[in-house]
Amino acid sequence: MLKGFTRKFKPLEVLSEEGLEAIHRGSLDVLETTGVRVEHDRALKLFADHGCKVDFEERMVRIPPWLAEECLRKCPSHFKMKARDPKCDLMVGGNTLYFKHGMGMRYLDLDTWETRPATVKEHREAMIVADALDNLHLAGAYEFYTDRASIPPCIAMLENIASGIRSSAKAEHFGVVAGLEKFAIKMAKELGITIYGELGSAVPLTFFNEVVEATFLYAEAGFPVEPTVAMTAGAEGPATLAGAVVLLNAQVMASVVMAQLIKPGIGISIKHAIKPMDMRRGTPYFSCVSKSLTTVMAHQLLRRYGIPSCSSAGYTSMSKKIDFQCGYEKALGTLISALSGANLHVFQGGSGSELLYHPVLSILDDDVAGWIGRFLEGVEVNDEMLAIDLINEVGAIPGHYLNKEHTRKWWRKEQFIPKVADMETYPVWIQSGKKDALALAKERMEEILATHKPKPLTPHEEQIIEDVMKEAREYYRKRGLISDKEWVAYMKALESPI
Amino acid sequence: MEIEILENIKKAVMGYNRKEVASWARKAVEQKVDPIKALNAFTEAIRQVGDGFERGELWLPDLVGAADAMQDGTLILEEEIKRTGVEKKGIATVVAGTVFGDIHSIGIGMVCALLTAAGFDVHMLGVNVKVEQFVEAVKQYKPDILAMSALLTYTAQEQGKVIDALKKEGIRNKVKVMVGGGALNIDFAKRIGADGYEPTAPRAVDLARKLLGIDKEDKNVKRIHTQI
Numbered sequence: 001m002l003k004g005f006t007r008k009f010k011p012l013e014v015l016s017e018e019g020l021e022a023i024h025r026g027s028l029d030v031l032e033t034t035g036v037r038v039e040h041d042r043a044l045k046l047f048a049d050h051g052c053k054v055d056f057e058e059r060m061v062r063i064p065p066w067l068a069e070e071c072l073r074k075c076p077s078h079f080k081m082k083a084r085d086p087k088c089d090l091m092v093g094g095n096t097l098y099f100k101h102g103m104g105m106r107y108l109d110l111d112t113w114e115t116r117p118a119t120v121k122e123h124r125e126a127m128i129v130a131d132a133l134d135n136l137h138l139a140g141a142y143e144f145y146t147d148r149a150s151i152p153p154c155i156a157m158l159e160n161i162a163s164g165i166r167s168s169a170k171a172e173h174f175g176v177v178a179g180l181e182k183f184a185i186k187m188a189k190e191l192g193i194t195i196y197g198e199l200g201s202a203v204p205l206t207f208f209n210e211v212v213e214a215t216f217l218y219a220e221a222g223f224p225v226e227p228t229v230a231m232t233a234g235a236e237g238p239a240t241l242a243g244a245v246v247l248l249n250a251q252v253m254a255s256v257v258m259a260q261l262i263k264p265g266i267g268i269s270i271k272h273a274i275k276p277m278d279m280r281r282g283t284p285y286f287s288c289v290s291k292s293l294t295t296v297m298a299h300q301l302l303r304r305y306g307i308p309s310c311s312s313a314g315y316t317s318m319s320k321k322i323d324f325q326c327g328y329e330k331a332l333g334t335l336i337s338a339l340s341g342a343n344l345h346v347f348q349g350g351s352g353s354e355l356l357y358h359p360v361l362s363i364l365d366d367d368v369a370g371w372i373g374r375f376l377e378g379v380e381v382n383d384e385m386l387a388i389d390l391i392n393e394v395g396a397i398p399g400h401y402l403n404k405e406h407t408r409k410w411w412r413k414e415q416f417i418p419k420v421a422d423m424e425t426y427p428v429w430i431q432s433g434k435k436d437a438l439a440l441a442k443e444r445m446e447e448i449l450a451t452h453k454p455k456p457l458t459p460h461e462e463q464i465i466e467d468v469m470k471e472a473r474e475y476y477r478k479r480g481l482i483s484d485k486e487w488v489a490y491m492k493a494l495e496s497p498i
Numbered sequence: 499m500e501i502e503i504l505e506n507i508k509k510a511v512m513g514y515n516r517k518e519v520a521s522w523a524r525k526a527v528e529q530k531v532d533p534i535k536a537l538n539a540f541t542e543a544i545r546q547v548g549d550g551f552e553r554g555e556l557w558l559p560d561l562v563g564a565a566d567a568m569q570d571g572t573l574i575l576e577e578e579i580k581r582t583g584v585e586k587k588g589i590a591t592v593v594a595g596t597v598f599g600d601i602h603s604i605g606i607g608m609v610c611a612l613l614t615a616a617g618f619d620v621h622m623l624g625v626n627v628k629v630e631q632f633v634e635a636v637k638q639y640k641p642d643i644l645a646m647s648a649l650l651t652y653t654a655q656e657q658g659k660v661i662d663a664l665k666k667e668g669i670r671n672k673v674k675v676m677v678g679g680g681a682l683n684i685d686f687a688k689r690i691g692a693d694g695y696e697p698t699a700p701r702a703v704d705l706a707r708k709l710l711g712i713d714k715e716d717k718n719v720k721r722i723h724t725q726i
Binding site for chain 2: 403
């Protein structure tokens with residue numbers, strides 16, 4: 001099992017007890033007064049059977065506070081994710097932070113800074129890099145490079161998870177993608193791994209048929225779920241941060257009630273993202289201080305409920321390049337999120353407001369993740385760490401600590417050493433070609449691809465993946481979603497060498 | 499028995515165990531093991547530690563720990579060498595010190611330990627060494643290399659003064675001068691007329707070898723230093 005990082009001190013909070021209670025009560029009020037729209041007959045009946053006021057015509061479900069609170073209590077504080085390699089299993093919850101793969105639709109060309117669809121080879125290479133990174137714990141092969149060269153859009157994200165499972169032994173997850181989830185669930189069940197379902201509902205207060213159907217599918221497969229609420233404050237939710245969190249929390253609670261009614265005790269983590277609207281461009285601010293504030297508030301609420309959280313504050317920058325803005329937006333957002341108790345954090349590799357991804361960025365981000373993770377582990381204070389006897393033994397100059405066993409024993413544990421940051425002395429930096437972190441990360445990527453060998457699939461596992469993919473490809477072709485011309489290009493693309 | 503003792507000396511150095519190293523050095527003397535051979539075992543061990551450092555597997559505390567572990571054992575063996583009258587000749591002689599006004603000792607200490615381990619005869623003058631003390635030591639020991647360290651910007655100038663003094667005494671061409679320390683850069687080293695410059699202690703041994711034309715670079719290891 002991967003250990004991740006353990007936060008050893010009190011989490012960062014921005015809400016007082018009164019503020020926290022006011023938001024909780026506000027969300028219960030919204031659920032009872034207005035309720036949520038649920039476009040799914042079976043779910044409507046389920047809600048009605050368990051004490052909700054259901055208007056079948058309007059498809060509105062009004063949830064009583066007692067039921068919401070009862071369902072919150074049913075959520076386990078932890079759940080396990082089984083990876084292809086048991087060493088990469090995860091136990092999500094408590095004070096543990098795991099970093100999760102970032103997202104970004106297209107391949108970023110590092111020479112032109114323009115984007116384009118990614119090839120089969122580029123996706124596989126990105127997954128090999130992800131497999132090699134020390135601080136990337138949960139892979140997310142399906143949600144980066146969703147725009148794939150020669151792969152039909154209807155099946156691209158399933159090809160992605162297949163590519164991910166082939167190229168990395170780390171735990172995976174999937175989402176709700178136009179019915180592809182049934183194939184992903186089948187593949188995972190037959191491989192004996194856990195994929196949790198990321199279930200994005202629509203704000204404000206709406207659950208379309210597709211996401212409810214997927215909730216049933218994941219729950220009935222015995223997999224955890226991750227209800228996801230992403231809101232643009234000022235457009236899809238109130239512009240005030242407290243109001244936005246009241247709405248977000250109401251939708252989170254409705255998701256929890258639905259999941260717990262479908263399968264009591266089901267493992268849940270909540271993914272949340274409140275992005276204020278840019279009132280000039282009409283686009284969300286993907287990374288900003290308001291998002292950090294609402295993230296900390298959401299973590300306070302989820303901690304009160306005992307439900308694991310998945311944060312995306314800092315998962316992307318709005319910069320189109322791997323540059324200073326990219327670094328500070330991602331690092332600051334992620335640091336604040338981690339300090340406030342995120343259990344999962346979407347992070348390595350994505351930027352450009354979810355538009356772009358590059359493994360070189362995942363390598364750079366992995367250093368940031370390690371830096372933050374080391375901070376969370378905190379400071380141990382005991383006789384040996386205080387080193388009072390040693391300080392007395394060494395005394396004043398010429399005494400020093402470099403030759404002490406105590407130094408050899410502890411320095412490595414206390415320090416975090418980034419893998420690709422430029423830490424050279426100035427003269428060595430000059431003489432070695434004035435390389436910056438980006439150049440060093442490019443070199444590291446080449447090194448990883450030349451040396452890292454992910455745990456291979458067994459022939460049986462390979463057969464499972466291929467059988468499911470074959471079934472899915474035929475399914476979409478028969479439905480007319482893949483034309484003959486697309487099919488030829490698609491098959492040719494799959495022949496690309498790993 | 500001799501092989502066992504030599505192996506244990508190496509193991510003790512690489513285990514950073516000063517007491518063990520001294521104990522095996524004593525055993526070597528008792529068992530009449532050639533003290534030069536025993537000293538060579540030290541050198542071999544520290545070279546392995548140095549290679550581990552260059553490969554990124556070991557770190558400064560390991561380098562210094564290994565050099566430190568050898569100290570008592572080295573004294574025991576050198577006593578034996580003196581007593582038996584065996585001729586011991588290092589690969590070259592070095593005079594080293596931190597310049598006047600500067601009391602930083604860790605960097606120059608590391609350089610001396612590593613040079614010693616690499617087989618050089620090192621005369622360490624200490625810290626806060628005046629120009630005339632350096633000149634006197636060069637006259638007395640006739641070293642192949644003079645190594646000077648300065649951590650502070652204003653004390654770095656002292657290195658130039660020493661070189662000027664060597665010129666005045668007419669002995670500048672008798673010795674290679676290498677300089678190092680955090681306040682320096684290659685331009686400064688050139689300006690004061692040094693022969694070599696190395697910003698970090700661990701790579702100083704390679705620079706010393708290079709200056710004397712006895713460089714044995716491992717092509718798998720990336721080393722960056724400057725012979726001017």
